[in-house]
Amino acid sequence: MSTDATPTDASDAPAPSGPQASEAPWGIVGHDHAVGALRRAVEAGRLAHAYLFTGPPGAGKGALATRLAQALSCDTPAEDSAPCLVCRSCRQVEAGESPDIERIRIGGVCDESGHPDHSGDRSTRIRICQVRRVERVASLAPFRSRRRIFVIDTADDLQTEAAHALLKTLEEPPPTVLLLMLATDGDALLPTIRSRCQEIALRPMPAPALEAALVAHAGIAEHEARELSALAQGRYGLAMRMHADPSLRVLRETAAEEMARLVLADRNERFDAAETLAQRWTRERDSVLATLDTWRGWWRDVLQVTAGLEGGVISESARAASEACAPRDAVLALQAIQRAREHLLANTNAQLVLEVLMLDLPVLAGKEARGLATPAG
């Protein structure tokens, strides 16, 4: 079980729960359909042996995995199989201390003798030795719960060989095992892995719904809820983490402002930005991923406006940019950011990847883009 030494918003931990949040089923806001499907499966005793929860960081994949684990471990579940969240088992799961649940992430433990601690060796992927440990531990009976649960957090991070090794466990899982795979994008996984899991997609909430949920379930003041909703791109978990940790919010605000500058910047400025980002990648991987994620959100806003689909909360800078570009520019930018993310995760030379990204980003010019030159969020 690995723990994060520093808070990052790339992780997908459950949103804080409390009496107010409990109004939503299982305390999960915005995903009634997903919770309903899992709840019925638990009640009927016909859970699949492997689930794939897909959605962007902060959408609630980790929270859903935690609640499902609690539903299967709870000492005093409600009649509808809702976990109580207060018994010893529920609290152990929440704290990441349940003996029946292992979360497999970058830098986690393995069984190989002679392997130093992967949390200290700058691992950038989930290694094959970590998956071999899953295979071994999966054959052991659970201690207290009905199932031994493995949370692959996230499947995006699996080394190719590790993904192939995991297939073996997915093909012949012991009946007491439940595999929960979390992934940003199901399309990016090996089709053989995806086809062996029951997939549940967690879609972002519409901005007005997220704003209302932050007020209703978390008691956040309306003006802050509106600002968080604009930055969180429909993700309740991400909004709650930014609420709890203002540094995460500053990181995303700064990233949005940076993109508003970059679309007007010349080649030299863009290369400087690539260099700075590449340096950050060597020590603050998660913050770079959060920056790219924010940039995608910014361009999705631009795309929404240029395509005439406006409906949510759009940042002022994205609105200004949309005056100076076509939907195609936004689509190309989104593709370029996605490619850069994939190449960074595949350990391609970061400076090169980011320079290519900077060259691929549209250059906005003309009087329409002037609105961007004034500082705006």
Ligand SMILES: [Zn+2]
């Ligand atoms: Zn409980």
Ligand SMILES: [Zn+2]
């Ligand atoms: Zn190892």
